[in-house]
Amino acid sequence: DAGVIQSPRHEVTEMGQEVTLRCKPISGHDYLFWYRQTMMQGLELLVYFNNKAVMDDSGMPKDRFSAKMPNASFSTLKIQPSEPRDSAVYFCASSATGTGHSYEQYFGPGTRLTVT
Amino acid sequence: AQSVTQLGSHVSVSEGALVLLRCNYSSSVPPYLFWYVQYPNQGLQLLLKYTSAATLVKGINGFEAEFKKSETSFHLTKPSAHMSDAAEYFCAVSVYSSASKIIFGSGTRLSIRP
Numbered sequence: 517d518a519g520v521i522q523s524p525r526h527e528v529t530e531m532g533q534e535v536t537l538r539c540k541p542i543s544g545h546d547y548l549f550w551y552r553q554t555m556m557q558g559l560e561l562l563v564y565f566n567n568k569a570v571m572d573d574s575g576m577p578k579d580r581f582s583a584k585m586p587n588a589s590f591s592t593l594k595i596q597p598s599e600p601r602d603s604a605v606y607f608c609a610s611s612a613t614g615t616g617h618s619y620e621q622y623f624g625p626g627t628r629l630t631v632t
Numbered sequence: 633a634q635s636v637t638q639l640g641s642h643v644s645v646s647e648g649a650l651v652l653l654r655c656n657y658s659s660s661v662p663p664y665l666f667w668y669v670q671y672p673n674q675g676l677q678l679l680l681k682y683t684s685a686a687t688l689v690k691g692i693n694g695f696e697a698e699f700k701k702s703e704t705s706f707h708l709t710k711p712s713a714h715m716s717d718a719a720e721y722f723c724a725v726s727v728y729s730s731a732s733k734i735i736f737g738s739g740t741r742l743s744i745r746p
Contacts, residue, residue: 520675547732558736558738558739559676559722559736559739561733564732564733566732571733572733607675607676609675609676611732613732619664619726619732619734620666620678620681620734621676621678621734622678623668623675623676623677624675625674625675626674626675
């Protein structure tokens with residue numbers, strides 16, 4: 517399997533612009549997670565899905581962030597409008613549940629976002 | 633609620649020396665426990681996991697961890713450090729109410745001295 521795929525790997529944008537981050541989870545995984553990593557805050561869970569439905573988005577700033585999972589193999593995280601404080605590395609991860617699985621998450625390579 | 637504490641944000645050891653990274657967890661029920669490693673400019677990679685089977689868990693790259701219920705600890709060790717082990721290490725615990733959700737520690741940066 518190719519693992520979790522994220523695009524773009526790097527994004528530089530100006531404050532106020534819309535940014536869309538994309539993720540393709542591992543085939544067959546039923547959970548998908550979006551994290552943000554910064555030096556100050558460490559690794560933060562923004563939102564996660566189970567079978568395409570949002571399970572918990574309490575870590576996501578709702579005024580400017582939105583997350584969608586239109587199908588089992590694709591998810592987006594959108595920031596509109598972007599602000600300099602959104603500069604971070606955004607990770608997508610997926611996991612499988614059920615018999616034989618033990619909930620470990622598999623991470624993508626991340627998208628490094630810089631908002632100027 | 634589950635939580636995990638990593639003792640020491642930065643650990644430095646000499647090449648060939650023992651590596652010990654400390655992790656303590658809090659959980660009212662038997663947890664699943666994980667160690668992840670993050671190399672520079674990469675995502676997190678699973679090193680090893682404890683899922684209530686053997687208390688001594690062996691992972692990749694020569695790392696192992698021991699689950700000690702009495703001490704609520706899950707420390708990560710490697711007998712002999714290699715320069716390539718320099719990275720950030722995260723301990724994590726699963727959340728009982730939603731086992732798919734994992735709580736990560738703040739991380740420990742491991743440096744290796746030549």
